[in-house]
Amino acid sequence: MSEATAPQIGESFVGEGVNAAHINTVLGDRGGPTGVAWATALASPSAGHVPFVAILQPSLPVKPMTLFVTKSAPVGDVHGNMIWGPAQAGVAAGVADAVADGVIPESFTETAALIAAVWVNPGADDADAVYRNNRLATATALRNGATGEPTLDRILEARHRPANPFYTAPE
Numbered sequence: 001m002s003e004a005t006a007p008q009i010g011e012s013f014v015g016e017g018v019n020a021a022h023i024n025t026v027l028g029d030r031g032g033p034t035g036v037a038w039a040t041a042l043a044s045p046s047a048g049h050v051p052f053v054a055i056l057q058p059s060l061p062v063k064p065m066t067l068f069v070t071k072s073a074p075v076g077d078v079h080g081n082m083i084w085g086p087a088q089a090g091v092a093a094g095v096a097d098a099v100a101d102g103v104i105p106e107s108f109t110e111t112a113a114l115i116a117a118v119w120v121n122p123g124a125d126d127a128d129a130v131y132r133n134n135r136l137a138t139a140t141a142l143r144n145g146a147t148g149e150p151t152l153d154r155i156l157e158a159r160h161r162p163a164n165p166f167y168t169a170p171e
Contacts, residue, residue, distance in 0.1 A: 007034045010145025013165075015133035018123035020165065021090070022071070023137040025145055026115040027064070027104070038067050038113040048073025054092040054116065062092040064104065064112035071119040082124045086131035091116050093131075094138025103143050116141075 007028030014021050028034025041051045054066040068088055074080035095114060098104045104112070116138060124130050144150070162169045 005029070007032070008142075008145035010141035010143070010149075012137040012140035012144060014137040014140065015129065016165075018121040019126045019129035019133060020121065021087070021130070021133035021137040022119040023091070023094075023134065023141045024117040025138070025141040027112060027142065027145055030065075030111055030113045034115065035113040038065075038115055041069060041115065042067055052088075054088055054095065056089075056092045056096065062095045063099070063109040064095070064114045066091065066095050066114040066116055069115060069117045071117055072122065075122040079120065079122045079124065082127065082130050083118070083120045086127040087118055087120045087134045090131040090134025090136075091118060091138045094135040094140075095142070097135065097139040098142040101139070101143075103139070103146050114142075 005028070007026050010023075010025040010027075012021075012023050014023075026034055026037070030038070042053075045051060049070055051067050051069045053061050054068045055061050068091055070083055074083055095104070095116075099106060099109060118134065120130065120134075161171065
């Protein structure tokens with residue numbers, strides 16, 4: 001990837017109920033618009049939305065450097081712990097999985113910036129499920145961004161039956 005390369009944008013939804021994960025990713029060069037967005041978001045927290053660097057262990061950030069951005073403000077200690085604990089661990093592990101699987105080339109890990117927008121339901125109640133779902137959703141979103149998934153054919157086919165966990169359109 002180079003500065004002239006467009007950022008890779010990915011999405012994935014994994015799991016069911018309150019422990020499901022919905023991840024959006026933007027992966028691009030640190031020296032390009034993705035890096036600018038990454039730094040701006042890190043330097044511009046807002047009430048309830050404090051982006052932070054995802055870590056695998058204390059003082060061991062995942063590479064490429066990943067900015068974890070919450071899609072919902074923590075609504076209490078349990079929800080905050082689900083965000084900072086299993087969701088963060090899942091995102092970091094999912095990024096490392098993408099590197100290990102070659103989705104993100106190792107040569108790009110030092111020059112890339114990754115933004116992960118992460119939904120953790122305030123009702124989440126199973127830390128291990130939150131972890132597993134976020135790990136898989138992150139790796140899948142990155143793979144989808146790298147391969148251009150979904151295809152336009154799939155999108156056009158699905159337009160007749162849109163559905164998500166909160167609504168299914170009538171036929």
